[in-house]
Amino acid sequence: MESKYAVRDCFLRTILPRRCSAAAARSFNLKPSQKQCWLVFAFSLAAYLFDNSVLAQTASGVDPSNHPVDQASRRRNASDRVEKLRINRAITSPALGPAPRPGALLEKRAHADRAAQTSRQKTDDFARYDNLREKGLWFNVPGPADTIDQDKGGVRSALAGVGIGYIGWTQNSFANNLLPNAARSTIANQLYMGQNPTFASANFMIVTYDLSQFGISDGQIVLGVEQQYSTWDRPGPDRVGLNTLAYYQTFFDRTVELKLGYLRNQNEFTGTLFGGITGSNMAALFQAGMSTNAAPTPAINLKYNFDPRLYNKVSIQRSISPDGPYVQITENPTGLNWSTPHAGILLVDEAGYKSKAAPGVPDTWLRAGVGFNSSRYASLTDTSRRREDGNNFHYISADRQFWQSDASGTPSRGIYGGFSMMGAPAELNRISRYYELRLYARGAFDSRPSDLIALVASNTSWSKFAVDAALAKGQLAHSDTTAIAGTYTAHLAPGIYAGVGLSYIHNPTSITHTHQTKHALNLLLSTLIFF
Incomplete structure (x- = not known):
């Protein structure tokens, strides 16, 4: 048996x-x-x-x-x-x-x-819960097998019996610069994550309702809420609000996928986050209007699958505020407003090839995308000029499995490599280029088949116009930020993950710095719990 x-x-x-x-x-x-x-x-x-x-x-x-x-x-x-x-x-x-x-x-x-x-x-x-996971994302949300409660008390089974599924998780992270003379400051004047011991928490609850029971092919309604808190709110202030409100279905034997509603497109495009506390810096795309977990916006996403591997995905999305995620969340903390000042329409198109690991077949994911935004952005070349539209971005990413450590048993275990490149016009965006190289291993040890080891190096190029403006004011400024991080994420029990790592950052602040903020060696700790 x-x-x-x-x-x-x-x-x-x-x-x-x-x-x-x-x-x-x-x-x-x-x-x-x-x-x-x-x-x-x-x-x-x-x-x-x-x-x-x-x-x-x-x-x-x-x-x-x-x-x-x-x-x-x-x-x-x-x-x-x-x-x-x-x-x-x-x-x-x-x-x-x-x-x-x-x-x-x-x-x-x-x-x-x-x-x-x-x-x-x-x-x-x-x-039987697989059909109740949120659909349309570039990753598979964990099922009840990888939660701390699984089906204790029969609650999940009772809800599944009427077509309702749920998944919740809490993600908590801590960063602290270990170097001496780290130029500690008041929280109000903190310039980067880890300058002071920095704690952040994000908590989610996603509920799905299965519409396929009514004859709608793969039909699903998704409702999600998010709460976030951080001791340093520069990336985004504390909030409790909408995370997603979406309708999903497929057509023509899953050749076409439709998803519409209040969406967070950071989970629909690019596929840059992985390994808990390690992941690509998507700020280059957020600044150009892509919606986030904390800032969902109305959107219509349409994906065409040429075959099981080759696809093209487009989105018509209401852009987040052209002044950035912080302003977007401040002006629309619940996420329910249709728009924010100066925000227009963002068009995104991504083409990709995605092949899952199988015995003797390595995991491969290639994708490239572009975005065009009609929002009105403040010019970085001349602050006296009126706002202007025409912002855009582009990106290309690739991940490839180089070696399978257990091809016949769990083919996804092994060693991977990848890179990402993102760009946006320096005239309208503070981040003009982002480059990343990554090397990671899944299940490197037989005794720890679910753990992840990652080594990530990145370089962020700042807008030359913003740098020149800072230098003209007599400030210390830098043209780029370089970082290298090593992390280990352990799967401790069903639904429980913990991560630890170190990250060295040269010029951890954005564009301007002081003599004491040129370097940082951050200790990174995180926990991720699903229920």
Whole structure:
């Protein structure tokens, strides 16, 4: 009998392994009493070990450490120990006492069958939630198998029975500059993350309603809320508000995907976040109008799938404020307003090739996109000029799996490399270029098949017009910021992740700096909990 537990990519893009367990059929024959009794003992011991193994597998549920290769190894080791014990007993103990009653082993076998059936039922219960995950995103939201509550109390099952699914998570991060003379400041005057010990928390709840039960192909309604808090609010002030309100369905056998409503397109395009506390800096796209988790805006997204790998995705989105996410959230904290001052329409188009890992087939994702914004931006070449439209951005990203460490079991495990390049006009955007190289490993250790190790190097080029304006005022200014970060994200238990890392940053502030803020060595800590 065989049962499989699969949990797919999550919003951190941390890959959880597919767990396969198989119980080999056991048989025995009762021999005449003149046969050596050690044979009976060996079969009894084997049945006992098998029985307890099945119970342990059932109790562990979706424990990612129960990898199929590891299980096979444990079964071989257990078999070797039983064989060795059988030989030793044959040599040293020709008689071990009376054999157990014939019905005992049959009862244990029946008990093992019931345990395996329970395990299969649990797998089926988890699989039936797949259709209730939010659709249309570039990542797969974790299912109940990778949550701390799973289906305790039967609440998730009861809601799924009427077509309702949910996922919630809390993401908490901490950064602190470890270098001496870090130029600590008051919170109001803080210039970068980590200058003072900086804590940030973002909490989400997403609820979906399945419309396919009414004959709408893959139909789904999504409602999400978000709460965020930070000791340094420069990236965005504290808020409680809408995260998403969306309608989704497909056409022509999933060739066309439609999603509309209040969307956060950072989760629909580019695919740059991964590994918990490590990820690309999407500020280059946010400044040009792309909506975020904390700043959803009305949008219509349409994706055309030429085949299972090749696609093109377009969006007509109400731009966030041309003055940036901070102003957008300040002027529209709940996210329910249709627009904000000076905001226009953002058009985004992304073409890509995406192939998931399979035995002997490496994971590959290539994508490139452009955006055009009609919002009215303040000019950086001449601050006395009136606002002007015509802002735009472009990007290209690629990720490729170089080596599969467990191709036959969990092919997504292995070593990956990737890069990202983003650009926007220096006349209207403070960030004119962003470059990133990344190297990361999923499941590098057999004992930790769900962990992620990442090394990321990036360079941010600032608008030459903004730099020249700062120098003209007699300020210390820099033309770029360079950073390198190494992180380790551990999957501690179903639904629980923790990360630790170090990030060295040359010129951590935006454009202007002081002699004390030229360098930073940030300690990075994070937790991510799904429920």
